[in-house]
Amino acid sequence: MDRKQFFLITLFILVLLLWVDPLYAGPGGAIAKAFFKTWWGKAILIALTVIFLPLVIYVRLREYIEIRRTKKQLAEIANTNKDFSWLSLDKTVRNIFSRVYIAWNNENMKEASEYVSSWYWQNQQLVVLDEWKRENLRNICKVDKVKKVSPLYLEISDEQTLEGSRIAFRIDAVIKDYLINRDTFKVVKGKNTFDEEEKIWILEYTDGRWLLDDIQDADLSLAFAKTKNIIPETLKVQKIPARSN
Structure with a gap:
């Protein structure tokens, strides 16, 4: 197999993983792709993880570095507003x-x-x-535990109260998500099991409270982490080397 054939086969498998039987439930209308719930899907995923291990290590290391940087910046911002302290944010997000x-x-x-x-x-x-109700479907959706909350990106407002500030968090949790028919109670999509999932939740600081404002796919985790945080100069946050893109 030459390099071109290897590239095409790899590309085909990645497209298959990302698009076949994609998303079926959960807050935001989407959870982990059903493909990964099958035994053969998990087998292919493990094989690809081994093949792309260097890339996986790079992504996780890069995210780890940027998350630590963001936590340091939050610690500085917390000197102005305690609602931005990491202990408070972690508890609030959970x-x-x-x-x-x-x-x-x-x-x-x-x-x-x-x-x-x-x-x-x-x-x-x-x-x-409401649309699922019209389709006679119900989503069974439960959280077993939230394992970890990590700040990926800051967009801090220049308002004195910091109103309108937004933070993107990666949330690692063990959850159960599946759809059933309301009449037969038969599982239509998904499995009645708890699985580890990753989510990206975006919270906005409004009227002195943090509110969920959007949910994004976990595939965007690195993109959020690599994006330069927006912090007003007036906050006099400790100068930390800018992120490289």
Whole structure:
């Protein structure tokens, strides 16, 4: 097999992994791709991980470095506003994550309106949950535990109160997500098992509270981590070497 054939086969497998039977449930209308739930999907994933191990190591190392840098910057910002201290943020994000999953499982995002921006919870209710009801489907969605919360990107407002600031977090959690038919209770998509998943949740600081404002695919984790944080000069954050792209 020449280099061109190897490249084409690898590209085909990657496209297959990313697009076959893609997303089926969870807050944001999407969770881990169903492909990875199958035994042969996991086998292919393991094989690809071995092949691309150097790239995997690079991605994780790069994320680790940038996450540490972001935590240092948050520590400086916390001197101005304690709501930005890492211990406070970690606790807040875990709480919001759990509250949103409970509301989602109850098919009533209004229950989480205290933790989610108004436009986002209403959008998810109308576009995803209510649509599944019309299709006679229900999403069973539960959190076993939140393993880790990591700050990937900061977009700090220049307002004195820091209102409007946004932070992107990578959340590693053990969750259960699957769709069932309301009449037969038969599993339509997914599996009734807990699995480790990664999410990217974007929170916005509004009226002195952190609110969920968007959910992105975990594939964007490195892209967020590599993006230069936006921090006003007026905060006088300790100068930390800029990120290289």
